[in-house]
Every structure is written in structure tokens, then in C-alpha cells.
Amino acid sequence: MRGNHLTNLEEYADAYGWELPDAQTTIYRVDDEGQIGADGDLYAVPSSLSMTGLFWNKDLGAKIGLTEAPKSMEELEDAMAKAKDAGILPMMLPGKDGGASFIYQALMVNAGGADAVQSWIVQNDGASFDTDAAKTAAETLQSWAEAGYLPSDVNAVDASTALGRFTAGEGLFFPSGNWNVASVSEAMGDAAGFTSYPGTTESDPATAALNAGSAFGIPANAKNKNAAAAFLDYLTTEEARQIVIDNSGYAPAGDGELPTSGDALVTEMLTVYGDLMSDGATTDFINNATAGIQSSTLIPNFQLLLDGSLDAAEFPGIVQSAYEEELGK
Secondary structure, eight states: OGGGOBOOOHHHHHHHTOOOOHHHHGGGEEOTTSOBSTTSEEOOEEEEEEEEEEEEEHHHHHHTTOOSOOSSHHHHHHHHHHHHHTTOOSBOOOTTTTTHHHHHHHHHHHHHOHHHHHHHHTTOTTOOSOSHHHHHHHHHHHHHHHTTOSOTTGGGOOHHHHHHHHHTTOOSEEEEEGGGHHHHHHHHGGGEEEEOBOOSSTTSOOEEEEEEEEEEOOBTTOSOHHHHHHHHHHTTSHHHHHHHHHHOSSEEOSSSSOOOOSOHHHHHHHHHHHHHHHHOEEEOOGGGSSSSHIIIIIHHHHHHHHTTOSOGGGHHHHHHHHHHHHHTO
16 A cells, blocks of 8 residues: 555455455555555455435425335436425535535436446546536536525535434435434434435436445554454454444444344435445545545535536536646646
8 A cells, every 4th residue: 555554454354254345445445556446455444334315304205295215316306396396395405515415426326327436536547527427417406406406595504504404394305424314313203214316217226425434454563463453353243333333323334134223214224225235336425536626626616506607517527627636637
């Protein structure tokens, strides 16, 4: 690994028989050329996983005949149109601090595939954000704003405010992530639902952005590497996975049978997570592609996109230019 600061974990992975899905480890693998990706050796193990998803208000859904989570983007847009007609805000969205990126990323994966998006995030040579898929996603998101599906003050709404307004009953849908499961469950109880972002059609895979809640490696100069590796192994055990579920809204690392929960919303989240691990389309977060892309480029240009100041066709090129400038390409 670049800098040689971390211990290669491949020998420990073989010795302990770690079964870690690629979706959980891609960004913690590095090849001999310093390229991050699934083909490289393992240098860190996640303790839990943060995962994007779509919260929805079942009570508001009942008012428009929505009794289960949308299974396609067509169903999602149909539900939002019905909500708008019924005087219900279709989607709570925080535009002030980057919350638009979660649903945008799902739209982009649907339009162009997860592999292309992940390749850009991990900075593969030749990968680009300036694609037809990114343009399509921008056009869709902007059209939702123009249709009145988002808060009228979307660019003044931060993540905390959006969470509070959604749990108070404002908004049929709320694109966010499992880090808010505990807060939503406490505030809304059985009225809250959680689902993955649906594919374009019901037959297309559901999508999510996925990354470690925290990840642990072993310093290259550590004196007790074997003891540290034993702790990493513990993170993959049933006991540790259950601790994650009992004490957070995050998903458990490792493979095997999922832990259980007495909380209905946590159980829904675990079902979504299990389905994504088996046949979903996951990537890391586009916000993590470079150190500065979120604050310098994504947030301000999403705001311009949402208020109509920016032509949707220009959005992908602006992001790609900032990305290349930051990486010195």
C-alpha cells in the first residue's frame, strides 16, 4: 500500500477464513501499483456498514393507496405524483449540505451501471463522471424539483432539519441512510419504512451506496500484529455482528446469517442489506471520490441544479473537471 503504513492482511484472511463480500471491502484493497479496487490485497476490515436507502411514511402512503415500498423508479415517481396531487410533499430532501447526492447516485447507477460509478469513485484511469448516465440522473432530479416533488426551500434544508421535518410527518419519502434508522424508528414507530433505491424497472437490481461505519487496519510497525488480527477476526463473528445491531442502525460486516432485532425498522434495514449483498448494485459514495469533491463541487452544483440555475447537461462536466483538477490529471 502507498506509504507502507498498513499491514497486508491477506495471510490473516486466509488463516481465519474471513468471508467478506466484495461490496464491503473494495475500497480497502490495494494492488501493487497503488490502485484501490476489488483485485488488490486487503488492508482493513470494516466493523459495520453505513448504507443509503429510502425512508418512507406508511401513514402518508396509505392516503394515496401505497401499501408497500416502490419496486421500480416508475413506481416511485407514480407515488410522488399521487402525493403531490393529494397535497403531500412527495420527497423530503436536504439540499443545503449534500443530501441530494444519495438519490442522484442511485439514478446514475440505474442509468449507467454500478461498475462505472465505482470505477470513478476509486479513481481508475479513464473513468469519468461526464457520461450520459450522469446527465440522465441530473435531468431526472431537476425534473422532480420542477414538478414540486421536493421542498420549496430545498437548498436551505440541512440533514438534521430534513430528518426532523420528515419524522414530524412532512414528506412521503426521505432519501438518507441507515445512520438515521434509530432516530426515525424512535420518532415514528411502525409508521416508518426503509427500502433500497429501486432499479429502473422491477427486474433491475436495487441500489445503495455502502461504506464502513468504521474500518480497522494494523499499522505496519505494530508490535502485536497477531493480537490485532484476532480483534479483526472478532469483528466478523456472530457476537460482534449482533452487538452492532443492538447498539446502532448500521449493518453488520462479514457474511453469514444476519443478526435479528426486535425493532421493526431495523429488521427492514437488515432485509434490505441482505438482499443487496446477494443481488444488489452497490458502490461507495460519490462524495468520497476525492477529499474536496463534496464541499467544493457537489454541494454548490446540486443546489444550482435544484433551483434551475444550472442546465442539467452541464452538471456532469463540471464535476469531472473539478475531479481532474483535484487529482492533477
